[in-house]
Amino acid sequence: MWCIKEIDDEYRKRMYTILKLYSKDYDPKYPIICFDEKHKHLTGDIVDKIPMKPGSPEKYDYQYSRNGTANIFVAVDFKGGKRDITVTDRRTKADFANYIKYLVNDVYSDAKHQRIVMYNLNTHTYLSILENFEYKEAIELISKITFYYTPKHASWLNIAEIEINVMDTQCTGRKISNKNLLIKETTAYQNYRNENKCKINWNFTKKNADKKLSKYYT
Secondary structure, eight states: OTTOSOBOHHHHHHHHHHHHHHHSOOOTTSOEEEEEEEEEEEEEESSOOBOOBTTBOOBOOSOEEEEEEEEEEEEEETTTTEEEEEEESOOOHHHHHHHHHHIIIIITTTOSOEEEEEOOOTTSSHHHHHHHSOHHHHHHHHTTEEEEEOOTTOGGGOTHHHHHHHHIIIIITSOOOSHHHHHHHHHHHHHHHHHTTOOOOOOOOHHHHHHHHGGGBO
16 A cells, blocks of 8 residues: 555545455356456576476576566456466457457357456457447447456456466566466366355455555555
């Protein structure tokens, strides 16, 4: 909270809305999906590593090659223990729109309506969908989703950040040299987490928020 001097009505309104959403019982027909994206630098070794062996740790050189970048879309139904991780070259409006379509039509196709929590980036809009699909298709897609935006400086409210932190610890936090390897690694991570129905327990409530943050309220 060091970067926030005051929490205004708009901040509290958005925070309370998301906290109320998180408090609802799980309903697979109306999943709460937290969405985020991660920028990943692709880097490789210039000098081959020396693998570890009994009594000797792995040895590697500090120099590395730059092999471009990739984007990772992460969507997690944290109450249902299901997530999707998709690697793209970029994160344009078109990439976002196509990914939302993929979530609706493929990943969570059994749901009647998807409630999607995300931070307010300029690509994260209904307009991105309208600009990239025929009007009828766009309206049909929009009718199946509701976007919930976190307040500014409140990305901590987005549970997808927790999933990304886990993913970094277990998978993407290390050096990965190319997009194909990144896809292979993130797919393996995703499948393992989904097969084990790994959920995220969120316990922070409106009452907790008022107790912890009220000194910043305006």
